[in-house]
Amino acid sequence: MNASALPSSAAGRSVVGLGALVPLTRPGWVDAGRQLLAGLELAVREVNDAGGIGGRPLELLVRDTAADPERAAAAVEELAGLGVAAVVGEYHSVVARAAAARADALGVPFLCSSAVLDALVEEPTEWVARLAPAQSRGWRTYAEFLLGAGHRRIAVATQPSVYWASGTAILRECFAARGGDLVEIDAQGVTAEELCDTLVAEGATALLLLVGYPEPAAAIVRAVRGDRRLGEVLIGAPAGQPEFAGWAAALGEDGAGIPFLRYLPEGLGPLGERVGKELREQLGEEPSFVAFEGWDSVTVLAEVLRSYGTDRAAVAGAWPRVEVEGTRGPIRFSRMPGIGVWQWAWAPVRVVDRDPVELVGRFRILHGEGGDAR
Missing domain, CATH: 3.40.50.2300 (Response regulator)
Structure with a gap:
């Protein structure tokens, strides 16, 4: 799913766009990008197999950041112009920081999947949440x-x-x-x-x-x-x-x-085992914790979009209210001292x-x- 715009479905209903930032070429950590993308894509397929977002398909618009902060910021701006409901992903902390700053400035919800830098934003923001534990x-x-x-x-x-x-x-x-x-x-x-x-x-x-x-x-x-x-x-x-x-x-x-x-627990529960099996088949190798972060990210956003709508302000306003069963435990966001984004505080370490x-x-x-x- 690497669309360049947001098309309409055959039935005439528009899709719900979700931007994805992923390092797919060097100097990015390509192995991490491949794993992250696998998790994102698997979750999107499962959301659509279950009826999408209120009957509308979820469409993933993938942008390669190549570990370049300027490229990531430009991608967020482009995706915002294409009308995505939110942006998800990124592995590299310095790249995610640039993406978070642009998302905050533009009023686009950004769920950071894998980057850990504590200072992901310079000032506290309502627009950004994070799954990965703080550094x-x-x-x-x-x-x-x-x-x-x-x-x-x-x-x-x-x-x-x-x-x-x-x-x-x-x-x-x-x-x-x-x-x-x-x-x-x-x-x-x-x-x-x-x-x-x-x-x-x-x-x-x-x-x-x-x-x-x-x-x-x-x-x-x-x-x-x-x-x-x-x-x-x-x-x-x-x-x-x-x-x-x-x-x-x-x-x-x-x-x-x-x-x-x-960032995986000692043992996965039934959901984690099931997702891990699907990821293993898709990747042709053992899924890393980054792949699970990708799946969890889309699953969280899908629940937000179903429950609170696709308006960007409504998505951002839902961070403190959403609770979703992820592959590595229940996911909910809170404010943590010194962390300027909504943070999942209990990711396993x-x-x-x-x-x-x-x-x-x-x-x-x-x-x-x-x-x-x-």
Whole structure:
């Protein structure tokens, strides 16, 4: 469903347009975009199979953001002009921030599926809601995992980005509060081999990949794994690079045992199992948490559109009133301290890694929010 305008159905009834922002080309994380789109499309098909929105088909208008904030803002403006009832999607935080700003300015409801940056908007807005947990919540859970595992001096390999800088600040604060240290390494200013030398010199026991996927993340992993001096150093990726099948394909055994944040519960209920099966058949691989976020997003918006109408102001006004059973639990939105959008406060947060025994398809839960390590 990649329409360029909002057509009329054969019966003469107009469709209900839903804009979708998805990173489908590089430098976007294409694996994430493919998963997100699969979840969005599956949910739209199910909504239409069930009669649509008051008998009107739901039409998904997909726009590729390619991890470009300006492109995303322009897409929101275009979609607004095409008459969509709302906009959904996006994975990259800096891109979602640009989309949220434009949606707020234009008065277009935006349900952010996957981006986590706390400061998604500069000022509180009624027009934007979010399913993904805020970065501060997830990354503090990740810091608790590292500290609980005995790491007191960690290094982060970073690239210039508001998102990476925000993550670094969260980790630094958590470690400082427990007497730990954080060493920041500019991944753009050194080779992978020089980065390894820095890790040895600094005595870090863990290296976190706050860099792009697949590169330079994969190159750094290969270098660290191949350096005998760093055999005991934990490699981590809180942003979730190892979630995607391309990670295992690119790195093989080197890609196992790298903890990352995953927004899935320990076990899915009947709805999650059913949707997961459908996504697996559609994708030809295991669905990631991003695919579930896509399905949940459309399902929430469909309920809003059915219950409160397709007027944009009515959609935005429904954020605090809607309650929908999602694949990962009941979804409802509230205001959270320091978060300027309507936020689903209880998305599951887990630290997991790919099992070295079964790299593809099996993940080990290492830590859950609240300290429930397994």
